[in-house]
Amino acid sequence: MHLILAFLSIIAVWIRRDYREWEKYYSTMQYIAIGNLTYNFICASHWLWQLSPDIKWFNHSLLELAYTFITFPLTALMFLAHFPEDQGWMRVFRHYLLWIGLYIGVEILLLLKGNIIYKYGWSIYWSSLFDCVMFPFLRLHYKKPLFTLLISIPMIAFWIWFFQVPISVPIEKR
Template identity: 35%
Template sequence: MWYILFFRIFLVLGFLLAVWKWGDWKNRENYYSTVLFIMVINLGASFLTYHHILWNYQPDALVKTQTTVELINSYVILPSATFIYLSNFPFNRKGRSYGYIALWILLFSCLELIDNVIGGMSYKNNWSWLSSSILDCAMFPIMRLHYESPLRAWIVCLLITIIVLILFDFSSAEMK
C-alpha cells in the first residue's frame, strides 16, 4: 500500500513543481476560465457517477476516501495539467499541435495505467483503461477548444456526457 501513497504524492508534487516551472504565470488570466472549466467538468463527472462508479480509488495511508482523491484530482492535478498544457501549447503550428496533444494523451493514459497496475484504482461498470484513454483523446482537444470557444466546448462536453451515460447504462435512479 505504500507504493500507492508514494505514487499519489509523486503525482501531486510532480504536477505542482511542473506548474511552477512551466506555467505561464505572466498570462495566467488567459487560462483561468479553462482551468475552472476542467475543474467543473471533473467535479460534475464525480457527482454524476456517485452511485454508478466507473473507476474506484483504493485508500492509502493518508487518503481514505474516493472523494478525497477526486478532490485532489479536481483541485490540484487537473488544474495544474490544464495550466501547463495551455501555457505551452503550440497554437501557431498545426503539425506540432497534434503531436503536443498526443503527448499529453499518452502521459495521462500512462499515469492511469500505472495507477491501475499498482492497485491504486480499479474499473467498474464496464469502464476500462481504454475507455479512459479514449476520454483523454477528447479531453485535451476540448481544453484547447474551450480556450478558443467556451460555448462550443460546453456543447461538446454535454454531448460526450450523454454518450457516456447511455453507453455505460446509467439510469436516473442511480444519480444522486
C-alpha cells in the same frame, strides 16, 4: 502515488513558470474541474472508475478533491500554456500525443499499483479514448468556451447512456 502527482503538478507549474498565465486559462481550468465534479456527482452510486487511496488517511473524497482542484487544472494549465500556436499541424499533433500519452501512462501506473479500479465495462481503453477527446476539448474550450459547453452536454449524455449510468431524481418524503 496520488499525492506525488499533485506535488509534481505544482512543482512543474512552478519550474515552468506557467503559474504566471493562470488568469488567461482560468476558465478552462475550471472547465476540467467542473467536469470531474460532474462525473463524481452523476456517478456517485455507479462509478465507472474509482481512485483507490495509497495512504489510509487520504480517503477517496480527499483524493478526488486533490485531482479536481490541483492535478487536473494544473495539467490543463501546462497543456494550454505550451500549446504550439501557429507552429504547424505536426507540432500540434505531437503536443496532443505527449499529453494524451502522459495521462495514459500515469493511469497505467495507477492501474498496475491497484490505485484505480474499473467497473461497469470501463477500462484503460475507454480512458484512453476519453483522453483523446478531453485534450481537444480543453483547447476548444479555451478558444470557444460556450460552444464547448454546449457540445459537452451530448457527450455527457452519450457516456451516461452507453455505460447505463442510472439517473434518478430523489423524491422527498413528507
